[in-house]
Amino acid sequence: MVVMTTDIHRAIDAVWRMESPKVIASLARIVRDVSLAEDLAQDALVAAMESWPESGIPDNPGAWLTATAKHRAMDTFRRNKLLERKHAELGRDMDARQEAAVADLENALDDDVGDDLLRLVFVACHPVLTPEARVALTLRLLGGLTTDEIARAFLVPELTIAQRIVRAKRTLAEKHVPFEVPRAADLPARMTSVLEVIYLIFNEGYSATAGDDLLRPSLCEDALRLGRILAELAPKEAEVHGLVALMEIQASRSKARVGPGGEAILLLEQDRARWDRLLISRGLAALERAQKIDNLRGAYALQAAIAACHARATTAAETDWKRVAMLYRTLVELVPSAVVELNRAVAVGMAFGPAAGMEIVETLASEPSLKNYHLLPSVRGDLLAKLGRNEEARAEFERAAALTRNTREQELLLKRAGDCARAAAGSGQ
């Protein structure tokens, strides 16, 4: 893609980002081939770049692009006699409406674009593709990102992403993945896959530090945008709203998470005045939608509810730790991970005192998955210090510092170890 520099080209770029998923989706329903649909959409973009600088951007650019692409499709079919083949293929298809659509491309029924977009979402996130492929294809077809933009976002060569997308489209064609929304029985598992992809994209952007390429934080925006669109397309799915809520609330903290020196700031130490209140209120609204549908029965909704507890507290001291502990208890049943149980221990310690938190941490002492996890000794050290067992706390903080490769974190942990050593010496331990 040519780099857009002039005003009109910037505007076309913005239109493309917004409209291309709908154009591709509409075409994919008609031509039954995601790869061909994208090519046709790209042809329409080229046509737009040629005529819009002179004629101006049309009132309904999406419709213009779709109509242009459909005409291209007609031309392509006539030239390649694909129409015959498609007729033959679709003759086997029991859906009469699809046949009518191909037989009469010019007057193709203006189906609900929402349905087509949803079909495209599920195809791009199909489990037959690898997770990286799903992410790349989703960002490309639904995010409207260029190959270069995706490559820069994930810090891999552009060629890698290009190959990934080509292979993904080939796999979809080879496996004859149909352009449809999964049946009700398959929907929960397939929806999980879609949500996974979106959250993967979000986390890729969220864990980027200020030192990285500035494009990476925009991944959070892409993920949020995709999540919000999905919430419109599938409003009855509680976990979609749950994921959106989680992302909105986590994103609300972006400005407060990084210090002046580029260092990461822990949640409890962040300046809450820098939390984005608009994102928080959007997140709380999405959480309420999720709750009303399914009473916090999903993992994303639960995590969002926990994040909401922090979001509602204007200071760390006002956090409703009992509620956080309660929610973690429910979450650990759904997601039986040692890390979740460790987080629960922290919450219980804050709610009921360090001894109560310690009880839970002791049960995790020989957890294999936490063997090299620096936060386990770190949490243990914190609780021991609060219990006045400073010599033991010092040892734990030193262990934690040895386990992390993040220099800033090491400094923090060694500082705490030092504080404990001084406290231990002071009280003659």
Add this chain to the structure above:
Amino acid sequence: MRFMMMVKHPEISGPPPKALMDAIDKITQDAINNKTLVVAGGLMPLAQSNAVKISGGKLSVIDGPFSEAKEVVGGFAIFDLKSKEEALEGAKQFMELHRQHWPGWEGTTEVRQMFGPDEFPPR
């Protein structure tokens, strides 16, 4: 003597842990076996419920959720027991299970004796 116990808690708490449900099932079964339980049940969320209200002389049917109630009744049980002390003891056991299996959960169980024939003097 009959007692109605109503468990009240902030509505959005999420589903209870299985360990808690299992423990509650067990004490419920014990109460059925020793014939002290009359009836018990969990209540569906306000969003799926309705209310019929009289206000200003007018009767209206409201769809849930309704009122800005911070706590809702999540469930109830009616027991046939010999004394208020027994009732309180049972409620304490019930709540203790919550403390044990769902740390952080907060709520209140109201223990309300029901009017029975003993409470009305013979005419």
